[in-house]
Amino acid sequence: QSVLTQPPSASGTPGQRVTISCSGSSSNIGSNTVNWYQQLPGTAPKLLIYSNNLRPSGVPDRFSGSKSGTSASLAISGLQSEDEADYYCASWDDSLNGFVIFGGGTKLTVL
């Protein structure tokens, strides 16, 4: 089963802008929306971005999402120490009658 490809790690200093990429294919990101989840240490994941670039209520506008072709990106501006977490992208894959596929996750470290 295919997996959306994310870099295993990313880092930045407080105040910086960091981007995390998510690469897929025509059967998933290329034809469906992308959602992003934030998982703080020891907690359940939380919806961060949905439908490529929309933020649920309560998510700071420092977080933004974009999609182009078969890739998507999560950008975090004004990086804060509390942003240190694992980030996962997810999409629907149209193959095999359809299923949800997650990226492998990116561990963000705030230096």
Place this chain on the structure above:
Amino acid sequence: QVQLQESGPGLVKPSETLSLTCTVSGASISSYYWSWIRQPPGKGLEWIGYIYYSGSTNYNPSLKSRITTSVDTSKKQFSLKLSSVTAADTAVYYCARAGGPPHNWFDPWGQGTLVIVSS
């Protein structure tokens, strides 16, 4: 606000069936899709499947042959059964409210429950 709580045995023997229940509060179970997602220790997320209150389901193709799900609207609960478990099924199991296919958002999530497969 919407809250979900997983419950079930934390230890299951190999070859047996893992059974978990998710109890929903603060939302109508008849208005959304509901989902199970798991995370092996130290690893990433894996979607298990969706269930709708009507009984309609979508499952991960890699797990489909071993999954059974159900909804009890009177108790505001939905359940997961995973048969013939092995050590590879050891994971934190989360339940979540879902947007349903192909809108794959999950929000909110339960706190998760660790299930260990071991004799």
